[in-house]
Amino acid sequence: MKTPVRIIAFILILFSFESKGQSVSTGKRTYTSFDFYYLDNNHGADAIGLNDSLIERMVQEIRKLLKQNDKGFLLFRSNGERPQITERKEDLFTFEFRDGIFEQNTAIPNFLEDKKRIREVLYDSIGVIQDKVNLHFLLSENALRSLQEDPNSMLSNFAREFCTLFAGKSAELNVMLYYNKEITSVNETAISNYLNFFNGTTYAERKINFTIIKS
Numbered sequence: 001m002k003t004p005v006r007i008i009a010f011i012l013i014l015f016s017f018e019s020k021g022q023s024v025s026t027g028k029r030t031y032t033s034f035d036f037y038y039l040d041n042n043h044g045a046d047a048i049g050l051n052d053s054l055i056e057r058m059v060q061e062i063r064k065l066l067k068q069n070d071k072g073f074l075l076f077r078s079n080g081e082r083p084q085i086t087e088r089k090e091d092l093f094t095f096e097f098r099d100g101i102f103e104q105n106t107a108i109p110n111f112l113e114d115k116k117r118i119r120e121v122l123y124d125s126i127g128v129i130q131d132k133v134n135l136h137f138l139l140s141e142n143a144l145r146s147l148q149e150d151p152n153s154m155l156s157n158f159a160r161e162f163c164t165l166f167a168g169k170s171a172e173l174n175v176m177l178y179y180n181k182e183i184t185s186v187n188e189t190a191i192s193n194y195l196n197f198f199n200g201t202t203y204a205e206r207k208i209n210f211t212i213i214k215s
Contacts, residue, residue: 028127080107
């Protein structure tokens with residue numbers, strides 16, 4: 001009699017694991033659209049950071065999203081080992097979070113490490129994004145310099161990875177790069193050419209709309 005009992009117990013354990021797996025997978029949310037903000041304001045005497053115009057533009061965009069619960073959101077403020085991360089739009093309007101955004105003497109971003117942290121937050125919670133994916137990158141001069149040294153770690157490869165995993169087949173894919181108009185050390189043409197290199201070729205699974213915005 002021991003063998004049948006063991007078999008039944010084993011089957012019950014399998015069903016238990018299966019039901020747990022189903023509950024985890026069903027816990028992922030489906031959104032009509034998703035807005036991801038990556039923010040770095042590292043600067044000092046020899047570099048230029050984000051200006052009030054860029055910060056205010058971001059604030060107004062997020063304010064419009066406050067009451068739209070069907071739209072996903074994440075803001076990741078890069079800061080070395082102490083990033084600020086929130087999925088709550090209302091956190092942006094607290095003094096503590098806004099004060100952190102304007103902090104100057106922070107570590108220049110490690111895009112590969114930041115990408116790992118972002119994955120840890122997002123990848124277990126998102127199911128499908130149906131209509132539109134918007135990835136916003138607000139970068140200081142130091143972050144732009146770092147980007148040019150390793151340009152594929154965030155704006156292109158991460159964007160494509162994110163869109164491939166979560167965007168519906170007909171979803172619109174947008175990547176926006178924002179930076180202070182006073183920054184003159186950036187070769188905007190070179191960055192634009194790199195970002196759009198695979199669009200319109202046989203290598204492109206999905207077309208991403210890359211836009212560079214100076215403000």
